[in-house]
Amino acid sequence: MSRRETIWWLVAAAGILLYTLFPVAWIVSLSFKSSADIANGQFLPTVFAAENYATIFTGDAAELFLPALRNSFGICLIATAISCVLAMFAAYAIARLDFPGKKLILSTALAVAIFPVISIVTPLFNLWRQVGLYDTWPGLILPYLSLTLPISIWTLSAFFREIPWEMEEAAQVDGATTWQAFTKVIVPLAAPGVFTTAIIAFFLAWNDFVYGISLTSTGASRPVPAALGLFSGASQFESPNGPIAAAAVIVTIPVVVLVLIFQRRIVAGLTNGAVKG
Amino acid sequence: MAAPTLTRDPPPTPAPGRGLSDRTRAERRLGWLLAGPAFAVMLLVTAYPILQAVYDSLFDFRLTDPTNREFVGLSNYGVILSDPIWWTSIGVTLLITVVTVAVELVLGFALALVMIKMLRAIRPVIRAAILIPYAVITVVSAFSWQYAFSLDSGFVNSWFGWLPGIAADTDWFGGTASSLFVVCLTEIWKTTPFISLLLLAGLAQVPEVLQEAAKVDGATWWQRMWKVTIPNMKAAIMVALLFRSLDAFRIFDTIFVMTGGANSTESVAFLAYRQTIERLEIGLGSAVSVLLFLSVTLISVLFIKGFKIDLSQTRGDR
Amino acid sequence: MSQHRRRRGAVVAAVVALLATLVGCGGAEPGPPVLTWYINPDDGGQAEIAKRCTEAAAGQYRIAVSQLPREASDQRQQLIRRLAANDSSIDIMSLDPPYVPEFAQAGFLAPVPQDVAARASEGVIRSAVEGATWQGRLVAVPFWANTQLLWYRKSVAAAAGLDMNRPVTWEQLIQAARSQNSQVAVQGRRAESLTVWINALIESAGGSIVTDPSVGNPEAIKLGLTEEQATRAAEVIRNLAAANVGGPALSTAGEDENVAAFEDGAAGFMVNWPFVWTRAKSGVEDRTLDQSVPQDYGAALYPEVVAGTPSAPPLGGIDLGVGAFSRNPALSYQAIECITSAENEAYYFVENGNPAARSAVFDDPRVIEAFPMAATIRDSLEQAAPRPQTAYYSEVSASLQRIYHPPGAVDPATAGQRAAELIRAVLAKKELL
Known part of the structure; x- marks a missing residue:
């Protein structure tokens, strides 16, 4: 490759980096602006100040932010775990077994994936308040499954189809028990797919906003995206731009990592589940 | 409740044929045993609520006034469909959908083309970078872009003041067109990576042999693109289009954060939210929700029938 | 099949059990009953008062605070939805006055005991009591009473030759701002604050948005929006926008954006709540604001719409209600009496800048020291007018916002008529909002 071409590639790469990272860099920069600096009209703060982080971790907003952070992590992790386990069974059946209704399950997953969340949130709210799930963890975990399960099933069935299942039988022929064959051969082969699925499902749950604002009302279960709208300045009339930016940065860290x-x-997971040749 | 029944009796299993061996029958049973719970959960969290919404939409029902709940038949739908606000929000939603998806498709395709040829050394960096907008919470990206454009905390006006039409005091969220511009920009930033990844996967499937053959025949880059590359990745393009269109049509978070529906920027999802959650009119709001659901279904049917997308094939149900 | 069913049942049971243990933490704890007070966001004052009253209660009760969203309309939603779920965890609620009728009408408020009602309206500013009254009965206890003042930069007013010792009209303000190339900051954002402005204008012109709420039959609501006073009010909005003195952000500015414009000098005049003063003082303390800025601040009564007719400034603040499903209504009212004591109201006024509902507090030397304009605030409260009292306030307010936003597009000839039609259609559930 010629030197000129290399330079062009680097320019293209720089362009892509700028495009993808710019808004993230902006909110990071904003989060380090002090309240007097917010309106400076510039991209960077005049002085780097940590006051917004102090506000959300130890200051006025801590009581709002910390429980929300705990809820977000807890609820999203549990929803991810449950949907992975359920999807694992389903995907195994779809990939390995021959039974009628396979297509029905996959199309249902697809239909659920394109479902407008806002359409089901009101009936859920009414049902939840009747059965006492309103503003509780399970009250969010269950609806989150509607976000995480479909993609988990699709992605995992795609992964499971790639697994050379014959190796399981081969191992059994070689004298391993069914359990040994499963743990020694299949689990290592399947684990990466399950793991990838879990990450993608976690992203989806982490991103939720509509369920978060509609099915919760206190720190008992309110997740971070919903809590962002509750921050306040020194009085109810003042905008909390700085603390919101800081909280936004904090919730972005896990996904970036x-x-x-x-x-x-x-x-691989995203493209595998979606487009298969 | 419909869902638990479904768990117990998986519906479409036809009565076991006489010719089936025990093994086949056992496999069928195991299949449903394993896939059943996931299936049931999906139905429980979506099918049941949407049926409930359909039922609720037939009533005049305000949350604070449950005693005066009254059956009104389809009149809620009549109210909605004869209301200009509904059609405005349909228009806004369609506009956002068409604009964002079109721009994303072009931009995503360009990104995919760059990525597939990208030097090995920087490929992981680019791949990670491109995933970041996808992974960032929608609400966070909406806040970020809103702060960038807003009059009191933004920098856009001072950076781009030299462009005609932008001044230090341009209020981006003060008008419909400029608000929608920022909303679309935010959506495009956030979701282009997803499209580009789907297209990248499609691009990788175009047989190299065909490209080479076209090259030998003296085809230009453009000709190869139109005659070889794009036709061979049509499935990937259609899937990307379908998923993004449905996603864009359901837009809510960005509008909620950025404009709160002011200046006629209400999307259909936001309209549903306003009726049920703000106005507490469960009946009327449920009717809007049901109409939104029908619109989404209609779009998918149009796509699947119109463009003959075989999802089972592209999604690998072999 | 039965074997499978059992196994499946076991899985479901396990999941349910798992979820149950996850939420089950907490449980009963010994000690005095805990009263949960749902507070609107502030600068920590309500939490401090809760602490003080807990101490004063000497083990009779403990007050725990739980924070509501920032926008008044969101606070209402959250509370209503919990109350519709018969939530017994809501003991005390900080309510924005215009929503009080809706809560009362829906039966979400525990009745105020007669003796408490008597004490809660004695020595309390009239408009605040009015705001907490529904159908002739006090249904919530006024805690603090807010009102908007006309804030002005003394230098700008002097340069424009305005005598601020006498009431000024909107027309004068617009002229003055124009002559000085300055702005009149008003809340034109499509939010509750826009309704606050519209209502104050109509009331100042001598009219009312709702003349009869028609309790039993909301569709028969009587509106004063097509009266001449409402037209006068709309003319103020139109004139202000047409004269280009509303600032570039007229249609997106709320209280906070406006106070920023006032601080940096872009706006020489502004209608806003007294937090403006607290904010300026803490800005000086934090060295983010030069002390010459607050020295240039002046505060006067809300501008008049009709010269010579005293204005009717907006009424805000917070009333305290007791949840109808609370397990401890009596204790809650006891706690409310502690919260609304003159001492605590004075503390809240001084520290958080939220004016007291009790008149006597305005004579407290600490208050006068912290708020040199305390007397003006009290005068303003005395002539303030509540927003429309109807159980459907939310619909009325949202309809008004739809028609009167953006302020630049208001046509005085038709706005009132359109708003009235929309409100009626919405209340009859004939139109979306």
Whole structure:
């Protein structure tokens, strides 16, 4: 490759980086602006100030933010775990077994994936308040499954189809028990797919906003995206731009870390589940 | 409740044929045993609520006034469909959908083309970077872009003041067109990576042999693009289009954060939210929700029938 | 099949059990009953008062605070939805006065005991009591009473030759701002604050948005929007926008954006709540605002629409209600009496800048020291007018916002008529909102 071409590639790469990272960099920069600096009309703060982080971790907004952060992590992790387990069974059946209704399950998953969340939130709210699930963890975990399950089933069935299941039988022929064959041969083969699925499902749950604002009302279960709208300034009339930016940065950190570590897997998972040749 | 019944009796299993061996029958049973719970949960959290919404939509029912709940038949639908606000919000939603998906398709395709040829050394960096907008919470991206454009905390006006039409005091959220511009920009930023990844996967499936053959025949880059590359990845393009269109049509978070529906920027999902959650009119709001659901279904049917997308094939149900 | 069913049942049971243990933490704890007070966001004052009253209660009760969203309309939604779920965890609620009738009408408020009602309206500013009254009965206890003042930069007013010792009219303000190339900051954002402005204008012109709420039959609501006073009010909005003195953000500015414009000098005049003063003082303390800025601040009564007719400034603040499903209504009212004591109201006024509902507090030397304009605030409260009292306030307010936003597009000849039609259609459930 010629030197000129290399330079062009680097320019293209720089362009892509700028495009993808710019808004993130902006909110990070904003989060380090002091309240007097917010309106400076510039991209960068005049002085880097940590006051917004102090506000959300130890200050006025801590009582709002910390429970929300705990809820977000707890609820999203549980929803991810449940949907992974359920999807694992379903995907195994779809990939390995021959039974009528396979297509029905896959189309149902597809239909659920394109479902407008707002359409079901009111009936859920009414049902939840009757059965006492309103503003509780399970009250969010269950609806989150509607976000995470479909993609989990699709992605996992795609992964499971790639697994050379014959190896299981081969191992059994070689004298391993069924359990040994499963744990020694199949689990290592399936684990990456399950893991990738879990990450993608977690992203979806983490991103939720509509369920979060509609089915919760206190720190008992309110997740971070819903809590962002509740921050306030020194009085109810003042906008809390700085603390919101800081909280936004904090909730972005986990997803960025996941992306940086597992980028190859995530891409494989996203494209594997969606387009299959 | 419909869902638990479904768990117990998986519906479409036809009565076991006489010719089936025990093994086949056992496999069928195991299949439903394993896939059943996931299936049931999906129905429980979507089918049941939507049926309930259909039922609620037939009533005049305000949350604070449950005693005066009254059956009104389809009149809620009549109210909605004869209301200009409904049609405005349909228009706004369609506009956002068409604009964002079109721009994303072009931009995503360009990104995919760059990525597939990208130097090995920087590919992981680009791949990670491109995943970031996808992974960032929609609400966070909406806040970020809103702050960038807003008059009191933004920098856009001072950076781009040299462009005609932008001044230090341009209020982006003060008008319909400019508000929608920022909303679309935010959506495009956030979801282009997803489209580009789907297209990248499609691009990778175009047989290299065909490209080479076209090259030998003296085809230009454009000709190869139109005659070889795009026709061979049609399935990937259609899937990307379908998923993004449905996603864009359901837009809510961005509008909620950025404009709150002011200046006629209400999407259909936002309209449903306003009726049920703000106005507490469960009946009327449910009717809007049901109409939104029908619109989404209609779009998918149009796509699948119109463009003959075989999802089972592209999605690998072999 | 039965074997499978059992196994499946076991899985479901396990999941349910798992979920149950996850939420089940907490449980009963010994000690005095805990009263949950749902508070609107502030600068920590309500939490501090809760602490003080808990101490004063000497083990009779403990008050725990739980925070509501920032926008008044969101606070209402959250509370209503919990109350519709018969939530017994709501003991005390900080309510924005215009929503009080809706809560009362829906039966979401525990009745105020007669003796408490008597004490809660004695020595309390009239408009605040009015705002907490529905169908002739006090249904909530006024805690603090807010009102908007006309804030002005003394330098700008002097340069424009305005005598601020006498009431000024909107027309004068617009002229003055124009002559000085300055702005009149008003809340034109499509939010509750826009309704506050519209209502104050109509009331100042001598009219009312709702003349009869028609309790039993909301569709028969009587509106004063097509009266001449409402037209006068709309003319103020139109004139202000047409004269280009509303600032570039007229249609998106709320209280906060406006106070920023007032601080940096872009706006020489502004209608806003007294938090403006607290904010300026803390800005000086934090060295983010030069002390010459607050020295240039002046505060006067809300501008008049009709010269010579005293204005009717907006009424805000917070009333305290007791949830109808609370397990401890009596204790809750006891706690409310502690919260609304003159001492605590004075503390809240001084520290958080939220004016007291009790008149006597305005004579407290600490208050006068912190708020040199305390007397003006009290005068303003005395002549303030509540927003329309109807159980459907939310619909009325949202309809008004739809028609009167953006302010630049208001046509005085038709706005009132359109708004009235929309409100009627919405209340009859004939139109979307």
